[in-house]
Amino acid sequence: xxxxxxxxxxxxxxxxxxxxxxxxxxxxxxxxxxxxxxxxxxxxxxxxxxxxxxxxxxxxxxxxxxxxxxxxxxxxxxxxxxxxxxxxxxxxxxxxxxxxxxxxxxxxxxxxxxxxxxxxxxxxxxxxxxxxxxxxxxxxxxxxxxxxxxxxxxxxxxxxxxxxxxxxxxxxxxxxxxxxxxxxxxxxxxxxxxxxxxxxxxxxxxxxxxxxxxxxxxxxxxxxxxxxxxxxxxxxxxxxxxxxxxxxxxxxxxxxxxxxxxxxxxxxxxxxxxxxxxxxxxxxxxxxxx
Amino acid sequence: xxxxxxxxxxxxxxxxxxxxxxxxxxxxxxxxxxxxxxxxxxxxxxxxxxxxxxxxxxxxxxxxxxxxxxxxxxxxxxxxxxxxxxxxxxxxxxxxxxxxxxxxxxxxxxxxxxxxxxxxxxxxxxxxxxxxxxxxxxxxxxxxxxxxxxxxxxxxxxxxxxxxxxxxxxxxxxxxxxxxxxxxxxxxxxxxxxxxxxxxxxxxxxxxxxxxxxxxxxxxxxxxxxxxxxxxxxxxxxxxxxxxxxxxxxxxxxxxxxxxxxxxxxxxxxxxxxxxxxxxxxxxxxxxxxxxxxxxxxxxxxxxxxxxxxxxxxxxxxxxxxxxxxxxxxxxxxxxxxxxxxxxxxxxxxxxxxxxxxxxxxxxxxxxxxxxxxxxxxxxxxxxxxxxxxxxxxxxxxxxxxxxxxxxxxxxxxxxxxxxxxxxxxxxxxxxxxxxxxxxxxxxxxxxxxxxxxxxxxxxxxxxxxxxxxxxxxxxxxxxxxxxxxxxxxxxxxxxxxxxxxxxxxxxxxxxxxxxxxxxxxxxxxxx
Numbered sequence: 001x002x003x004x005x006x007x008x009x010x011x012x013x014x015x016x017x018x019x020x021x022x023x024x025x026x027x028x029x030x031x032x033x034x035x036x037x038x039x040x041x042x043x044x045x046x047x048x049x050x051x052x053x054x055x056x057x058x059x060x061x062x063x064x065x066x067x068x069x070x071x072x073x074x075x076x077x078x079x080x081x082x083x084x085x086x087x088x089x090x091x092x093x094x095x096x097x098x099x100x101x102x103x104x105x106x107x108x109x110x111x112x113x114x115x116x117x118x119x120x121x122x123x124x125x126x127x128x129x130x131x132x133x134x135x136x137x138x139x140x141x142x143x144x145x146x147x148x149x150x151x152x153x154x155x156x157x158x159x160x161x162x163x164x165x166x167x168x169x170x171x172x173x174x175x176x177x178x179x180x181x182x183x184x185x186x187x188x189x190x191x192x193x194x195x196x197x198x199x200x201x202x203x204x205x206x207x208x209x210x211x212x213x214x215x216x217x218x219x220x221x222x223x224x225x226x227x228x229x230x231x232x233x234x235x236x237x238x239x240x241x242x243x244x245x246x247x248x249x250x251x252x253x254x255x256x257x258x259x260x261x262x263x264x265x266x267x268x269x270x271x272x273x274x275x276x277x278x279x280x281x282x283x284x285x286x287x288x289x290x
Numbered sequence: 291x292x293x294x295x296x297x298x299x300x301x302x303x304x305x306x307x308x309x310x311x312x313x314x315x316x317x318x319x320x321x322x323x324x325x326x327x328x329x330x331x332x333x334x335x336x337x338x339x340x341x342x343x344x345x346x347x348x349x350x351x352x353x354x355x356x357x358x359x360x361x362x363x364x365x366x367x368x369x370x371x372x373x374x375x376x377x378x379x380x381x382x383x384x385x386x387x388x389x390x391x392x393x394x395x396x397x398x399x400x401x402x403x404x405x406x407x408x409x410x411x412x413x414x415x416x417x418x419x420x421x422x423x424x425x426x427x428x429x430x431x432x433x434x435x436x437x438x439x440x441x442x443x444x445x446x447x448x449x450x451x452x453x454x455x456x457x458x459x460x461x462x463x464x465x466x467x468x469x470x471x472x473x474x475x476x477x478x479x480x481x482x483x484x485x486x487x488x489x490x491x492x493x494x495x496x497x498x499x500x501x502x503x504x505x506x507x508x509x510x511x512x513x514x515x516x517x518x519x520x521x522x523x524x525x526x527x528x529x530x531x532x533x534x535x536x537x538x539x540x541x542x543x544x545x546x547x548x549x550x551x552x553x554x555x556x557x558x559x560x561x562x563x564x565x566x567x568x569x570x571x572x573x574x575x576x577x578x579x580x581x582x583x584x585x586x587x588x589x590x591x592x593x594x595x596x597x598x599x600x601x602x603x604x605x606x607x608x609x610x611x612x613x614x615x616x617x618x619x620x621x622x623x624x625x626x627x628x629x630x631x632x633x634x635x636x637x638x639x640x641x642x643x644x645x646x647x648x649x650x651x652x653x654x655x656x657x658x659x660x661x662x663x664x665x666x667x668x669x670x671x672x673x674x675x676x677x678x679x680x681x682x683x684x685x686x687x688x689x690x691x692x693x694x695x696x697x698x699x700x701x702x703x704x705x706x707x708x709x710x711x712x713x714x715x716x717x718x719x720x721x722x723x724x725x726x727x728x729x730x731x732x733x734x735x736x737x738x739x740x741x742x743x744x745x746x747x748x749x750x751x752x753x754x755x756x757x758x759x760x761x762x763x764x765x766x767x768x769x770x771x772x773x774x775x776x777x778x779x780x781x782x783x784x785x786x787x788x789x790x791x792x793x794x795x796x797x798x799x800x801x802x803x804x805x806x807x808x809x810x811x812x813x814x815x816x817x818x
Binding site for chain 2: 033102105108128129130132139141142143144200237240241242285286287288
């Protein structure tokens, strides 16, 4: 760098001294006053900010600032405020029976929204994002309920689970007819043919007739003489079009041979009572509620 | 900043009263003896914002606009009174809309997402009506600019109106031009502190009222006024009140012409809308030059031969709020406020020369005068026809759109997971979320039905009677309902191809008006 100041001949102003592309120079003009003032104010602001707010890391932590501001406190306050805002709705849901909640549009809407969120977090892994179910995991949108489709029935299922380790869990047992040698393979096939026939399938008549006799002896106690099932025992209706484990003969044979016993966990203790009630409302409102 | 930097206002001159204490730039009156009987105040000043005198990065030179009297000044007072009255008073106007809706005539109800303009009510998704209005406003501005230059800048722009108001306040406390210059050159004392202080306090009060008026557009004005007074208004109201108070004070009181010259893009853009047939405030050089002070001849009369009408009194310069000399020609700094027209006409009358030495004229006309020809004013030309045509086109679109605006809007969202549900008897059910927007300002009951799907059964979740797909929607509300459409097994098996194209019809039970939406009904793929 030389000390000689380079003066632009056209404007008479000093240039920065650097030349681009042979002849392009930049005038060394002062910054606008307002810009400089804004810049200085920003610096002052920053210093004030360091004093007022958490700013600098130290070896053991960070400077806390004289205002005692903390983002965690802000979140905690906001959560508390949100709970406070929902307070009366949550209290009413906790206090009222489900039938009353369903009758109140405001409460039902609030419970539905809360249940939707809770469902996505807790129930969707097995029952599916849209509660559409999967083989072995019931579809919660249809009108077929293993343990009853009234809101109170759904609530009980969610609270205590099915074949869970909760004392009040719903429980039933489909025997392992094949594995435990209660029926031989031919008898199992006959029963399967009969079961398909009562749900509208057109199967071979003779095996179905033989299966009907076995059905009366072995199956009717739970599934009923007509095969319509008993929701209080969790015994499925075998005459309808909905099959949890598949509607083909192989799937039915497997069900009879090895038994079935899906497990639904108990949610009491894991979720708070209001959320569980909201879940019951949400599942009930999916379309299949009775 | 406002009290220094006088050096560029012409050569320092002595005050007329013989004061030689301060090197002042008081406007010097011409020697009355030079032209007895015609006493004209001559102002020994240079326009501070003359292009030739301006440098980059120069400090702002204070401008002391002198009060003007005349036709255009009256127009400006009237426009100021009208626009400010509309702005300050509009939120307080009431408009009855029934018990469930606000009764404020103009209300931008952000909390409830509704915009009320007198008899119009706009939902947020209809904001394109506002967009259309803004497009119309822009085209109207183009047209006005093509016809008469910066009439918007000169008369109606909020920056001009509030600056004018702030200058009037300044004049009220500190006196007219010369008194203000004298005050600025005085050392600080009790009188100066009081005069300056009261000026700034008054500006801040105007700013507060301006900000206050703004927030009233967003919340019920009487309620908000009480809340603001008692300190219980929403924080955002205080925030915007503060922002608008500060910007009004800063832009109208302090920055003034700097906003027009340096901040506003419109002076740069408007050149594209004007042409040689646009009316502009200008100085008639052919008539005015050569300029010079008046001298009486031997017969006691002023000899007007061999000279122009401009006596170089600079009355046009001292009234200018942007600090230019209109005689330098068309300039970016000129907001075309026409105060120089008033000032010059006043002088012309007093010296017995025709008015309109400075006045509205077109470049084409002044050029024609220079050639000794006559050129008429041409308001109807390709440019103005284009702008007017565009305005009419957009206005027509807006009117057609508005007249076809429905007061019943329906949105249907099908459930996608799962696409359909098989019921125990073999029926197929599809679920939909139906949103009904009741834009009528009364409660209505709607009946939902589907066409083109024989045998289908409809039910609305939560409806007391499941068989009746009936929905009541409150005044001016959106209601969202879950709709189940169930097709019995016989009908669904009869269908061979999926999906089914179906029409959902929402009927207003009282008026019979219908709104139809195309929806898709999905069924399982037929078994091979």
